[in-house]
Amino acid sequence: MMRQMREATKPIMLFTAAAFVALMVFEWGMDATGRSSGSLGEIGSVNGDPVMYEDYMAAYRNLYDQVQGSQEEPITSQQNRDIEDAAFDEMVNQILIRQELDRRGITVTDEEISQAAQFSPPQDLRPQFTTEEGRFDAQAYQQFLAQLPQDQLLLLEAYYRDVIPRGKLLRQVSSGIWLSDAELWQMYRDQNAQAEVRHIPLDPSTRYADELFTVEESTARDYYDEHEEDFQVPARATVRAVVLDKTPTAADTAASRERAREIRQDLLDGADFADVAARESSDEGSAQGGGELGVFPQGQMVAAFDSAVFDAPVGELTEPVQTSFGFHVIEVQDRWGQDSAQARHILVPVARSDSSEIALLTRADSLEDAAEDRNLASAASELGLEVTTHQINQNFPLVPGAGQIGEGSDWAFEEALVGDVSPVFENQQAFYALELVSSTPEGVLPFAEALETIRARLLAEQKMDSALVEAGAVVSAIRGGEALPNAAADAGLEVRQAGPFTRTGFVPGLGRQNAAVGAAFGLDVGEVSDPVRTQSNVFVLELLGREEADSLAWREQLPQQRQAVASQLQQQRLQEWIEALRSAATIRDRRTEVLQAADEAPAGPQMPMGF
Numbered sequence: 001m002m003r004q005m006r007e008a009t010k011p012i013m014l015f016t017a018a019a020f021v022a023l024m025v026f027e028w029g030m031d032a033t034g035r036s037s038g039s040l041g042e043i044g045s046v047n048g049d050p051v052m053y054e055d056y057m058a059a060y061r062n063l064y065d066q067v068q069g070s071q072e073e074p075i076t077s078q079q080n081r082d083i084e085d086a087a088f089d090e091m092v093n094q095i096l097i098r099q100e101l102d103r104r105g106i107t108v109t110d111e112e113i114s115q116a117a118q119f120s121p122p123q124d125l126r127p128q129f130t131t132e133e134g135r136f137d138a139q140a141y142q143q144f145l146a147q148l149p150q151d152q153l154l155l156l157e158a159y160y161r162d163v164i165p166r167g168k169l170l171r172q173v174s175s176g177i178w179l180s181d182a183e184l185w186q187m188y189r190d191q192n193a194q195a196e197v198r199h200i201p202l203d204p205s206t207r208y209a210d211e212l213f214t215v216e217e218s219t220a221r222d223y224y225d226e227h228e229e230d231f232q233v234p235a236r237a238t239v240r241a242v243v244l245d246k247t248p249t250a251a252d253t254a255a256s257r258e259r260a261r262e263i264r265q266d267l268l269d270g271a272d273f274a275d276v277a278a279r280e281s282s283d284e285g286s287a288q289g290g291g292e293l294g295v296f297p298q299g300q301m302v303a304a305f306d307s308a309v310f311d312a313p314v315g316e317l318t319e320p321v322q323t324s325f326g327f328h329v330i331e332v333q334d335r336w337g338q339d340s341a342q343a344r345h346i347l348v349p350v351a352r353s354d355s356s357e358i359a360l361l362t363r364a365d366s367l368e369d370a371a372e373d374r375n376l377a378s379a380a381s382e383l384g385l386e387v388t389t390h391q392i393n394q395n396f397p398l399v400p401g402a403g404q405i406g407e408g409s410d411w412a413f414e415e416a417l418v419g420d421v422s423p424v425f426e427n428q429q430a431f432y433a434l435e436l437v438s439s440t441p442e443g444v445l446p447f448a449e450a451l452e453t454i455r456a457r458l459l460a461e462q463k464m465d466s467a468l469v470e471a472g473a474v475v476s477a478i479r480g481g482e483a484l485p486n487a488a489a490d491a492g493l494e495v496r497q498a499g500p501f502t503r504t505g506f507v508p509g510l511g512r513q514n515a516a517v518g519a520a521f522g523l524d525v526g527e528v529s530d531p532v533r534t535q536s537n538v539f540v541l542e543l544l545g546r547e548e549a550d551s552l553a554w555r556e557q558l559p560q561q562r563q564a565v566a567s568q569l570q571q572q573r574l575q576e577w578i579e580a581l582r583s584a585a586t587i588r589d590r591r592t593e594v595l596q597a598a599d600e601a602p603a604g605p606q607m608p609m610g611f
Contacts, residue, residue: 043595044088045588046095048178051088054595059094060087078407078427088589101165102458104172108164116160118142173577174570184561185554189503193548195520196499200488200540201509202471204463213462220454224447232444235394237412238437240387242363242380243401243430260320260327260348267317273331275344282326283347291344298338304332309341326350329567364431368424376421389437402430412436467538471531474540476530486541500547510534516541 044051063083068075075083121129121141130139148156184507224231247255263280267273274290281287298310305328308321312332314355335341352360363383370379380387397409401594405424416422416436424433450535470491477487488495498509503521510520514534523529523543532539556559 032059033279041594042590044091045586045589046092047099047585049095049099051091051095052140055094056091056591059090059235060084063087063090073428075152076426076428077579078425081196081407086593090590092582092587093578096578096585097166097169100581101169104169106168106172108161108168112164113157113160116164117145117156118144122156122159132334170570170574174573177566177569177573179562179565179569181558184558184565185551187565188554188557188561189549191502191504192554193521194500194502194547196497196501196544196546197510197523197541198484198495198497199510199516199518200471200474200484200493200495201543202467202493202538202540203536204460204467204538206538208463208466209391210330212460212466215455215458215462217451219458220451223454223458225244228444231450233393233442233445235440235442237392237394237439238389239392239399239408239412240376240389240435240437241399241402241432242367242376242387243384243399243432244360244367244385245401245430246352246360246428248350249296249356252352252356253350255353256348256350257320257322257327260346263348264317264320264329267329267331268438273344273346277344280348281346283345286345291346293345295334295340295342297340305345308387309343310335310338352469360431364424364426367431367433371421371433374421375419379421379433394442399432399434402432403427405432405434408434412439416587464538467532468533469541473539474526475530478540484528484540497544499544504551510539511537521546 025601041053042050043053043056056419060083063086064075064080067083106477118141119138125141126136129137131137145153158325197250263276267276277287277291280292283291286293299306300323301309302323304321304323308330309332311319312330314332314335316331318328320329320332320334321326326347327346329344330345331345333342333344355442366383367379367385370382377387388400392398392405392409392412394409394413396467397405399405399408402408405425405427407427408422411422411425412434412461417438418436418438420436422434422436424431426432446565474487474491474493477490478484482490485495496509497509499520501510501517501520502509503517504513507517510516511534514537516534517534519529519539519541520530520543523541525545529539529541532541605610
């Protein structure tokens with residue numbers, strides 16, 4: 001939690017299906033043999049081999065548990081739908097891999113299983129047999145094997161019988177990956193060589209007034225005809241929406257603040273800080289250590305927390321301090337001026353209370369009931385809710401207050417007719433309901449609607465051409481003997497300085513990995529560049545200094561670099577290989593058909609999609 005506070009600008013990723021692909025298909029060893037799966041049976045097929053409901057549910061439960069374990073709040077209906085799709089994709093991958101093992105004739109011998117069992121324990125077991133020095137204790141592991149009952153040995157054999165062929169397949173798929181020393185040295189140089197420049201930016205968008213240029217409609221028409229593919233647009237829809245935001249209410253915030261005050265009072269009354277932190281703090285990273293944050297410099301924490309730490313008296317408890325994470329009760333244990341401090345804290349998050357959560361759920365249920373037989377405006381009016389109207393597109397469906405509306409988008413573009421009202425959907429931000437007002441299929445944006453965009457593009461191009469001409473004149477003046485600052489001043493331009501920077505980092509004023517950054521490393525010290533065009537700017541650069549990468553340091557870390565880069569390339573190769581298998585496969589997804597039929601069956605036990 002506190003690392004998140006220190007890096008508060010970084011987004012928090014809760015779930016992406018892509019995280020479950022790659023090596024997982026080689027490590028799980030899930031059975032995908034098409035065995036009997038009870039009454040529902042086959043829910044899809046891959047090149048004719050069945051995807052069985054029982055195996056699909058095993059994958060679903062595994063992913064569900066992983067996602068639920070990564071967050072405190074319950075899984076939303078949108079997340080559940082994503083998990084269902086990811087589980088089906090995982091089953092497809094498993095079957096494709098099994099088919100590929102059969103096609104290549106990859107098997108495993110008893111001798112290979114015996115060797116692996118003795119010297120290569122499963123990853124989950126290895127930490128138990130690793131010494132304090134980090135070495136694997138083979139003797140202790142083999143003693144452990146000797147004491148395993150027969151049924152556990154059979155499970156271990158099944159594990160190796162599944163994993164070893166997959167490892168062989170992985171090595172075949174990723175064979176041929178070779179990184180020369182020259183390639184690795186170039187990567188290291190890109191990350192470690194540094195340059196420092198001064199530069200003259202000529203920002204075309206602000207330097208030249210629009211009125212100086214003209215774009216004839218005939219020119220715009222020619223551009224439209226030549227670049228029609230640029231004006232392909234996704235399906236669009238107009239929807240009315242009612243959004244029930246999940247954000248904690250003012251009353252929830254007040255309740256959290258009051259709880260923080262109660263905790264502070266308990267501490268003032270003599271409660272042990274470490275015990276209270278372990279019991280009450282939602283910062284899991286520090287709670288088990290008594291709330292200890294260690295020593296940190298000023299400016300490393302989020303602003304409100306940082307200010308409180310460097311203003312509060314040492315040894316005293318602060319009043320609750322509010323940040324985006326909640327309310328903190330802080331004790332500054334030591335401080336060295338305004339340079340660094342040592343502190344501990346207890347964090348009380350701002351979250352909906354049980355009564356607030358129940359009220360929200362009740363309101364969502366009431367909205368769904370009210371909208372079953374009337375339009376959305378009427379249902380919302382009955383409940384005192386606001387209806388808003390929005391344009392959404394199929395590629396990026398966004399409704400203010402609800403964020404990305406994946407389920408709502410699928411409903412609007414694949415199921416609904418104009419005038420239909422949706423059920424109430426849920427994602428992590430809100431509950432929401434939609435009414436479809438209109439829908440436009442994907443196609444090419446008409447010229448009349450594209451005209452202003454085309455004018456803006458052509459206008460920007462004319463400005464860029466003017467900037468290149470002007471930059472050329474500045475370069476000529478400098479190469480003719482005029483100092484760079486004087487040449488810039490004569491043209492009414494500003495001189496800026498940047499660096500030291502590397503080829504791969506973001507450079508304030510220049511950008512990231514563009515022509516300007518590259519040009520800096522192509523200059524000799526004191527040399528001035530030709531005009532350099534980037535996507536949105538034109539620069540004149542002068543190299544002030546450069547520090548080359550240390551070849552000796554590179555040699556020392558070369559084995560680790562080679563291993564890390566090879567692993568990245570192996571993952572990339574594996575991903576591309578799986579995608580190629582999928583694109584060539586015949587995949588049938590019958591989940592909707594089979595599960596809907598099961599839901600409509602008059603009798604008999606049924607397995608739910610979620611739990």
